[in-house]
Amino acid sequence: MCCQLEALKRQSGATLDPYVLALWLGYLDGFIIIIKPSSLETSNWSVSSTSTTREAHNFQILRFCTILNFILAITYTDQQISSLFVRRKMAHTLRLSLALLMSFVTTFGAIAECRTIYDKLLFHPHSGFRNNPESLFEVKREELFFTDSYGEKLKAWYFNLPKSDKIVLISEGNGGNMGWLTPLAELLLRCNCSVLLYDYEGYGDSGGSPSLRRLVDDGMCAYDYMSKNLAGDQKIILFGVSMGTGVSCQIASKKKADGIILSSPFTSLLNVARLKEPFFKFVPSAILPRQHLDNVAVLKKTHPPVLILHGTNDTLIPISESEKLYEAIIEPKTFVKLPDAGHNDTFRSTKKEYLDALKQFFEKLS
Numbered sequence: 078m079c080c081q082l083e084a085l086k087r088q089s090g091a092t093l094d095p096y097v098l099a100l101w102l103g104y105l106d107g108f109i110i111i112i113k114p115s116s117l118e119t120s121n122w123s124v125s126s127t128s129t130t131r132e133a134h135n136f137q138i139l140r141f142c143t144i145l146n147f148i149l150a151i152t153y154t155d156q157q158i159s160s161l162f163v164r165r166k167m168a169h170t171l172r173l174s175l176a177l178l179m180s181f182v183t184t185f186g187a188i189a190e191c192r193t194i195y196d197k198l199l200f201h202p203h204s205g206f207r208n209n210p211e212s213l214f215e216v217k218r219e220e221l222f223f224t225d226s227y228g229e230k231l232k233a234w235y236f237n238l239p240k241s242d243k244i245v246l247i248s249e250g251n252g253g254n255m256g257w258l259t260p261l262a263e264l265l266l267r268c269n270c271s272v273l274l275y276d277y278e279g280y281g282d283s284g285g286s287p288s289l290r291r292l293v294d295d296g297m298c299a300y301d302y303m304s305k306n307l308a309g310d311q312k313i314i315l316f317g318v319s320m321g322t323g324v325s326c327q328i329a330s331k332k333k334a335d336g337i338i339l340s341s342p343f344t345s346l347l348n349v350a351r352l353k354e355p356f357f358k359f360v361p362s363a364i365l366p367r368q369h370l371d372n373v374a375v376l377k378k379t380h381p382p383v384l385i386l387h388g389t390n391d392t393l394i395p396i397s398e399s400e401k402l403y404e405a406i407i408e409p410k411t412f413v414k415l416p417d418a419g420h421n422d423t424f425r426s427t428k429k430e431y432l433d434a435l436k437q438f439f440e441k442l443s
Contacts, residue, residue, distance in 0.1 A: 198354060199251055199320070199346075200287035202280040206256030213259060214238075214266035223302040225278065226294050229285035233275035233299065235307060236262060243270040243335075243439065244311040246303055248296050248328075250319030250341075252421075254281035258318065261340075261424045268435050270314065273307060275299040289346075289368050296324040300332050312442065314338060319394065319420065320346070323370025330375045336442050338384045338435070339372070341391060341420055343398040344405070346370035352395075376406035383410045384438040386431065388418025411438060 211218055219235040234255060245265050249255055255274040262272045277295045278285030285291070304313065312335040317325030322342035329337050343349045347369040351357045362369070376383060383406065387399035396414065403412040413434040415427040424431045 195350070195357075196287065196289055198350075199289060200279070201252040202277075202287055203253045203257075204281060206254060206281065208256045208259040210259055213263045216266055221302075223275075223298060225285075225291070225298045227278075227285065227291060229278050229283065231275055231278065231283040231295060231298065232281055233273055233302075234262075235274075236266060236272045237307070238266055238269065238271045241269050241271045242311055243268075243314055243442075244303065244308050245270045245272050245314040245316050245338075246296075246300060246325075246328075247272065247274050248299075248315070248317045248321030248324040249274075249276070249280070250321055256281065261316075261318070264424055264428070264432050264435060265316070267432065268439050270439070271307070271311065273299070273303050293324055293327045293368060293370075296321075296328050297331070300328050304332075312336070314442075316340070317342065320370070323372055326372045326375040327370065329380060330378075334381050336382050336384070336438070337376075337380065338386070338438065339399075339402075340386045340423060341388065341394050341399075342372055342385060342402055343394050344371075344373050344402050349394055349398065353393075372402055373405045376402070376410075378407075380407070381409075382438070382442060384434065385410070385412045386415060386423060386434060387412075388415045388420065388423045388427070390417055391420045393420040 213236055216236045216238050219237065221233040221235050222230050223233065224230055232255075247255070247258055247261065247265075249258055255276050258274055262274060265272050275295070276283040277287055278291055279287035300313075300315075313333065314336045315325040315329055315334045316338045317323065318340045319342075322339040323346055325337060325339065328334070347357075347362060385399050385403055387394075387396045389396055399412065403410060411434075413430070415423050415430055418427045
């Protein structure tokens, strides 16, 4: 066979450049990253709980380089094959097959990269705690840990108010960590509620890395831990803030809840992504992460009482999203507009209005 190849090379005048071999070897080294990204979850390339931000970026760079390397390998090898088999009819078939293979792999890689970009734009976790109180409203903080379905350890803070008849599970937004929501937890304690705050994967001291694919699972695991170990016979209230409104609604669609509170919510995460990032308007939803956190879809079906709170000056998620949500969902529902409040300051700048709305909502649940 080698002699035949050498004879063909001499006849065609072609030379097999060693560069093409290097390209193919480089492509094969990274091939698994493009075709089987899920298989890397237990490998050294995985962005696991011990990964640093730099390692995560290096992982994405390697995946991009693998795609580029494949394009170069295909292009260069096609030229070699064309000249090597110039007198054979199979040259055209080989070129066509390689072109189709290149198209398939690069498209698959583009989808993977698009989903990665989506996650990068969405999640902004902080490891340090802005607020780290030992107690709130004279209620001592209990530091808890539980494990999610992927084996990552998630951190939570529990404020157990004696003789409270309600317990609130707070799902945070996309920025910061649960320490940013301690002022909100204090308001809920004032409403005679016990409170459980928790951090998603990659936030605060929780393990793992943030991912839309695992986000709702984090919330489900927090709910399961709370209902089995903390709630007792208390009423369970799901409280979502910003992105967390989508998590709370997803939990409510599968778990028992006596009330839902949505602060600065959206109709769906996909709608907000396309509203804030024009790039996603041109990206088919099929190649984005499947979890769209569609609040309308959940609340158009039977649900417990819902309270929607939104600042009129919110520039991140405009109040029009809450207005559309309120119009689309069924009763029981309440919508409170917070005058002059933005996105991250609703329970600070309009503290009185916020607290009054919470008290009225809880009175109706009694």
